[in-house]
Amino acid sequence: MPPAIILLALAPAARYTAGRAAVDGIEVIRLSDAERAITVSVAPSAGNMAYEMNVNGKNVLWMPRRNVAELKARPALAGVPFLAPWANRIDGWSYYANGKRYQLNRELKNAGEDQNRNPIHGLLTGSQAWKVISVEADDSGAKVTSRLEFWRYPDLMAQFPFAHTIEMTYRLAGGALEVETRLINHSEDPMPVAIGYHPFFRVYDAPRDEWRVHIPARDRMVLSEQLIPTGELKPNPYADPLPLAGLRLDDVFTGLVRGENGRAEFRVTGNKESVSVIFGPKYRVGVVWAPPRSGFICFEPMSAPTNAFNMSHAGTYKELDSVPPGGEWRESFWIRPEGFETNAAP
DSSP: OOOOOOOOOOOOOOSEEEEEEEETTEEEEEEEETTTTEEEEEETTTTTEEEEEEETTEESBOOOSSSHHHHHHSOOSOSBOEEBSBOSBOSSSEEEETTEEEEOOGGGOOSEEOTTSOEESBSOTTOSOOEEEEEEEETTEEEEEEEEEGGGOHHHHHHSOOOEEEEEEEEEETTEEEEEEEEEEOSSSOEEEBOEEOOEEOOSSSOGGGOEEEOOEEEEEEEOTTSOEEEEEEEOOOOSSEEOTTOOEEEEEEEEOOOTTSOEEEEEEOSSOEEEEEEOTTOOEEEEEEOTTOSOEEEEEESSOTTHHHHHHHTSOOOOEEEOTTOEEEEEEEEEEEOOOTTSOO
């Protein structure tokens, strides 16, 4: 009698997965797409920063620290930092909102300073106040949502007295990482919105001076010597594509050129590798920063320009968003890497 043959039905491996891991003693959320060999790592206790987006083993995000524990211990701008309640600079230690002047307290030491001792990049770049509220994966993608209850922290409220909650969702789907931000205003006054992100990108198949850049903008803001917009606009002077050789970029662009879906796509390209950063409609301003010999480029989605609170009060910027009492503001940008093959060593 022939031996019985037993057939085991094996479930196919899931394309998308999401889970928690301890890396260097730090909780990290990992989102993975097995089909495209993409893994995203997020450190909630280090500013809720995505510090890795590995594509076939190559991190398209620039990460200067040796590991995530060092990043948490010595916070640095790297990966995908969140800038709030203001992005970039304010022209001094006070700002206006709803016609009122608010004084920032330097002694609290929770706001960074630039080379001119102006406040820069808000209060949350290395915040440990983020709490993970969901980690999920299904056939459509993998995502993690974290929450920061700004209103619970007196030192934050002392600098920006608008009670609000922030929710951030990283969603990996279709070969792109979506970064969605939701602001919920609990205050009785409208809350101005001047948030942004400062993500760092790199490609590997060409040296920095051979990278080419696409900047979808009609206008460039004129900046003072302290890198504060003057209110004057000039046409975008750069070629498309723009070779980076010999250039130092630290420019603020507006009048973004958008597709039918309302999105604007910035892009850096090496030989075949490229990273696109796609701004949703409420990101009206893009900062491009590419210092010489740096090995990275930043495409910064910003809801408003540098010094937006004070420009709005002065009447030199008229598009500042605000969240009504009890209302919310929501927008996304997307990071899409392409051309990262397994046979090119990082």
